[in-house]
Amino acid sequence: MAPKTKLLDNLWDDSAAAGLDEPGLLLYRSNLLGADKRITNYGGGNTSAKVMETDPLTGEKVEVLWVKGSGGDVGTMKRDGFATLYLDKLTALKSLYRGIEDEDRMVGLLPHATFNLNPRAASIDTPLHGFLPYRHVDHMHPDAIIAIAASKDSRVLTREIFGDEIGWLPWRRPGFQLGLDLEAFARANPRAKGVVLESHGLFTWADTAKDVYELTLSVINKAIAWFAERTADRPAFGGAVTTSLPxxxxxxxxxxxxxxxxxxxxxxxxxxxxxxxxxxxxxxxxxxxxxxxxxxxxxxxxxxxxxxxxxxxxxxxxxxxxxxxxxxxxxxxxxxxxxxxxxxxxxxxxxxxxxxxxxxxxxxxxxxxxxxxxxxxxxxxxxxxxxxxxxxxxxxxxxxxxxxxxxxxxxxxxxxxxxxxxxxxxRMPKPRSLAGRVAFITGGAGGIGRATAARLASEGASIVLADIDAAALNATVEEFAGRFSRDAVRGVTLDVTREDEVIAAFRSACIEFGGVDILVSNAGIASSAPVEETDLAMWNRNIDILATGYFLVSREAFRLFRRQGLGGTVVFVSSKNGLASSPNAAAYCTAKAAEIHLARCLALEGAEAGIRVNTVNPDAVLRGSKIWSGEWREQRAASSNLAVDELEEHYRKRSLLKLNVFPEDIAEAIYFLASDASAKSTGNIINVDAGNATSFTR
Structure with missing residues (x-):
């Protein structure tokens, strides 16, 4: 049975509409119609209203066509999504029209009818609205109507369902001539309230915004109800020949x-x-x-x-x-x-x-x-x-x-x-540098992870944020959905030491985006204790997260990169302590050194498949960092005989450049290594530590 049998709800709210001017009512009705994909698909259909406006040149009242502009979506558009045209100038274009071979030229003339210097471009459907002798017009693409319009018996079915209320016109490509056809139909059929366009969609018209909205819904609902009656107890597509897997x-x-x-x-x-x-x-x-x-x-x-x-x-x-x-x-x-x-x-x-x-x-x-x-x-x-x-x-x-x-x-x-x-x-803008790429970021809800995700997303990457902290992860995903778009970000709760969770996380990324192109291995912890006070649990925890965890996510990324055959990029977020030893941090320093050497090994293995592996070494990134929010900060301050609130200034003064290092600084280095700007670099290390002679690479 099809199309969907649930009728559309009338969502018009008189209290919400009260006080709106005519363009405001047009926008209100447009958003209501576009919110239901059974009424029209994303970016499809258009709405219009003919409004009396004050001409900025003469001060006189003129009739202006407000109509959805080119490339907009009625469900999400704002007021600036409408093109505005002097109706008399638009109508005057009829005298210049020479036939269907002239369609493209006529579109080029539409800007000459622009009202009030509106920069929104008019769409090819503008004449379809402008030439109809009605104040309010809806053009929608409802499944139930197009199912009629795309039928062999389209004209007969339209008559059977709607009688004289809704007419029918044969297929014609949208444009100036179709606008003339609609006008001729409306004038020849003054009692008609709309028309079905073969293989295309539905036009309806009325004298007020509310009336045309309710008419559009009633016409679609009549078609839905008709289908429900005609196809009751009839399986879709004649029934299944195979069954769905679980x-x-x-x-x-x-x-x-x-x-x-x-x-x-x-x-x-x-x-x-x-x-x-x-x-x-x-x-x-x-x-x-x-x-x-x-x-x-x-x-x-x-x-x-x-x-x-x-x-x-x-x-x-x-x-x-x-x-x-x-x-x-x-x-x-x-x-x-x-x-x-x-x-x-x-x-x-x-x-x-x-x-x-x-x-x-x-x-x-x-x-x-x-x-x-x-x-x-x-x-x-x-x-x-x-x-x-x-x-x-x-x-x-x-x-x-x-x-x-x-x-x-x-x-x-x-x-x-x-x-x-x-x-x-x-005319579309040039794609951003990471457009079409998917970045999988572990430790994605922490300071460096969040900054990295923001930097990569700003360059067009889609982001999979992975973190063991579910609450922080969910908050970060919501924030990024608002900053970028819900389509651009996904979250997955992940303990990088669990092989099954790592495999499942990459599988989820494949389902959500189709694959992964960039791995930023950033999940981390920190611990501090003299070696004789370092128990096996502390040692194992550092190795498990900072070495084994990096191995597990890298292995899964390599497997996926090879299946895709598109190359790939891995960036390890290690530490200055992977190159320079520190007292009272043997477990942490050893695990970070293992990360760096693992990256070198992977760079050798991945090169023939176009997989690049590089490392960024931060130092003293206190702001926004979860590992610096607890005992680690206190322990590092104690190791230098400092008060906790003196630590950040201590690290600044210790650096050669006398600068603090922030998460955004690390993110910039990661972006460079993830992008094509570093396409000829693998096995490298970038220190982002404001200068520390003991960690110069050799």
Whole structure:
């Protein structure tokens, strides 16, 4: 049964809307509509209002079109996300229009209608809103409506469900001509409240923001209820031909497959992954309809801009699972997909088409397991997966009541490789230095770990924070989700001395992001005692965390790096005490020396696979450090006959440069060693200690 049968709730709150001006009401309704992915997908659809404004040039009242600007998302946009255009100037562009071959030129003319120097660019859908003779217009991409729009019997079903209330228009690529088509329909059908666009979505209109919001919901709910009645007790996609594996097994398979795929499709541009095994996905991948429907491609233009025209279905049988065979067959499967994508490109290209983009799939479907999606960053990979779930719901609904139809390849190509879309891509900012890379940071909730995570995230890296302190870890993850984005950070509670926990932590990183590129081994403790007072427990604890722990996380990182085949970077956070001995710290100094030598050994082993291993040696990083917050600070002060509050100044004066060392200083060195700026460095040590002659490397 599909699409989802739960009706949409009316979330309009008159008290929240009271006092809002017309643009404020437009924003309020837009955010309400965009908050539910059953109404429209991320970045999809648009809303508008025609508002009387004071012209800043003449002081007279003029009618202004407020409409979602190019590239925005109705669910999360702010007031500055709307383009504003003089309606009379927009309407005047009709006299310049010469036909569908003129579409791109007309988009170039839209800025000439800008009201009040608004910098927000108008989208290709602007004429669709501006030419309709109604004050408030919604254009949404609801699964339930697109399931009708993408059906063979689309026009008949629209009439059956909505009668004269909602009309129907045949497929046309969004643009100026479609705006004229909508205007002509509305004027010829004054009693209509909206229209279904074949293979595209829904338009609705009314005289107030609240009325159009409630109309949009009622139309979608009518479609949902109609599907529920027509498909009651009917299994999705005609029923399953295989069964889903248990959740833990699905995740284990995803953890194994994602780095293998990521390594094969990320040679030119690194990719991040997302795993989705929700019920709608499992219904599809377990059905007999999987391969024939997947091959037809998606229908709604927004879908294949995110997901490519079709996915790659992996040959996996959950009844007789042979994951090694799937991995062994990945190269052949990807080669076949690239060949087919090249055929699609060459067969549909126009003389002025942009060059072919990445021919690798975005969506991977695995029977019994779920869906894997890959893109240049985590948010885009997740959103691509969400779009394909929308496509699944559409295919499910359309095939349940009629016959599903994807867009013809030429139509799909003309949108995917639209020159305007290419121009938008070319305007995107240059990727940051660590874009597409995943950093796994142990001791991630401590001072150096947090500073390092912030530095790497600021350069575009996705972050896995690992720490034994669950409370501090959760607080750090929440902080970073707010500073960067929830997509950019994950946390995992980890005791680096536990082999099983280390393996599980890296598996979790693979499920969340598709793999790991950078290991920052930073988990640490410190202890101080004369050797005759150093008991075996203290000795073992230092060795377990600072030597064995570094070995365990490095070994797991090496295993993963080799599977990905993309190289890798390991940075050890050791200490000045790994090179220079200190009294009353034999266990700590010995373990830190072991770290440095382990890094050298790993640099030798990893070089042929492009795995670089380097070390940063801090000294006296007191601020924000958990190891300096307890007995260690007191013990080090006592060893120098100092009061505790004199220690930081003592270390500053002791340094050659007479400077304090802060977590951000260590993070800067780690960033350098993790980035391509140090691409030709391995086996090296950087001391960040403000100068200490006893720890000069030799």
């Amino acid at each position: 959740p833990a097994e699905r995740r284990a398979i995803a953890a194994r497959l994602m780095p293998e795929i990521r390594g094969r499709i990320g040679k030119v541009e690194r990719k991040l992954g997302h795993f989705d095994d929700q019920q709608a996905v499992l219904d599809f991948v377990n059905s007999a309809a999987l391969k024939p429907l997947a091959a037809l491609g998606t229908s709604c233009p927004d879908h294949f801009l995110r997901t490519k025209i079709r996915p790659l279905v992996l040959d996996f049988d959950p009844r007789a699972p042979d994951l090694d065979a799937v991995v062994a067959g990945l190269d052949e499967a990807l080669d076949a997909y690239r060949v087919d994508y090249t055929r699609y490109y060459e067969g549909c290209r126009r003389p002025d088409s942009p060059k072919m983009r990445d021919p690798n799939p975005v969506i991977f479907l695995v029977p019994g397991v779920g869906m894997l999606s890959f893109a240049r960053d985590k948010a885009t990979a997740r959103i691509a997966g969400e779009f394909y779930v929308n496509a699944i719901n559409v295919m499910c609904g359309a095939s349940a009541v009629s016959e599903y139809r994807g867009l013809p390849e030429q139509e799909a190509f003309d949108i995917e490789y639209w020159l305007l879309e290419e121009a938008k891509l070319q």
